[in-house]
Amino acid sequence: SQTIHQWPATLVQPVGSPLSLECTVEGTSNPNLYWYRQAAGRGLQLLFYSVGIGQISSEVPQNLSASRPQDRQFILSSKKLLLSDSGFYLCALEGDWWDSGIQTQYFGPGTRLLVL
Amino acid sequence: DAKTTQPNSMESNEEEPVHLPCNHSTISGTDYIHWYRQLPSQGPEYVIHGLTSNVNNRMASLAIAEDRKSSTLILHRATLRDAAVYYCIRKPNNNAGNMLTFGGGTRLMVKP
Numbered sequence: 050s051q052t053i054h055q056w057p058a059t060l061v062q063p064v065g066s067p068l069s070l071e072c073t074v075e076g077t078s079n080p081n082l083y084w085y086r087q088a089a090g091r092g093l094q095l096l097f098y099s100v101g102i103g104q105i106s107s108e109v110p111q112n113l114s115a116s117r118p119q120d121r122q123f124i125l126s127s128k129k130l131l132l133s134d135s136g137f138y139l140c141a142l143e144g145d146w147w148d149s150g151i152q153t154q155y156f157g158p159g160t161r162l163l164v165l
Numbered sequence: 166d167a168k169t170t171q172p173n174s175m176e177s178n179e180e181e182p183v184h185l186p187c188n189h190s191t192i193s194g195t196d197y198i199h200w201y202r203q204l205p206s207q208g209p210e211y212v213i214h215g216l217t218s219n220v221n222n223r224m225a226s227l228a229i230a231e232d233r234k235s236s237t238l239i240l241h242r243a244t245l246r247d248a249a250v251y252y253c254i255r256k257p258n259n260n261a262g263n264m265l266t267f268g269g270g271t272r273l274m275v276k277p
């Protein structure tokens with residue numbers, strides 16, 4: 050079965066510092082991968098998605114970037130964090146988990162980022 | 166633009182059924198209706214989905230209006246562990262690569 054690992058689980062960073070969040074998946078190959086952000090008390094916002102190595106689509110222009118150096122690795126980065134970057138960052142994996150032709154998203158445990 | 170409308174919050178008593186409504190009046194013929202829920206401090210998890218017919222699985226039932234402009238997620242017996250934010254999402258067709266647009270969802274509170 051599929052598994053998503055995200056680290057770190059929590060992170061406190063000063064404004065202006067760089068950021069690197071990692072997502073790795075197991076149990077599947079060539080997956081569609083997604084990065085979402087959830088600000089405190091808000092809904093989920095799609096940030097990036099990737100359909101393969103080196104293929105990144107951005108949904109929201111901002112100071113974040115994403116990379117997919119390997120099939121099962123998805124990285125979210127920033128050169129200089131802003132206060133507004135605080136939030137809960139979720140990596141998601143898309144697939145047919147029920148073997149019934151249903152494409153759904155399976156979410157990782159998330160990284161909680163606080164920018165001070 | 167989430168393209169679905171849900172009440173901000175609902176309350177239920179434990180062991181009672183819960184009906185969570187969703188309005189998607191501009192839905193197109195090929196849009197699927199997906200429901201996810203997010204427990205506190207966790208990522209969302211898939212609950213159920215449907216296209217035209219009502220659907221049942223081990224977690225819930227999904228009742229879809231005949232005109233498909235609304236749907237209702239039914240939890241047959243709410244438990245305290247069902248307290249979560251429930252998201253109703255329109256997803257174009259069933260192909261991979263279609264992103265999910267999450268709105269505000271409905272926060273379900275379950276009272277013992």
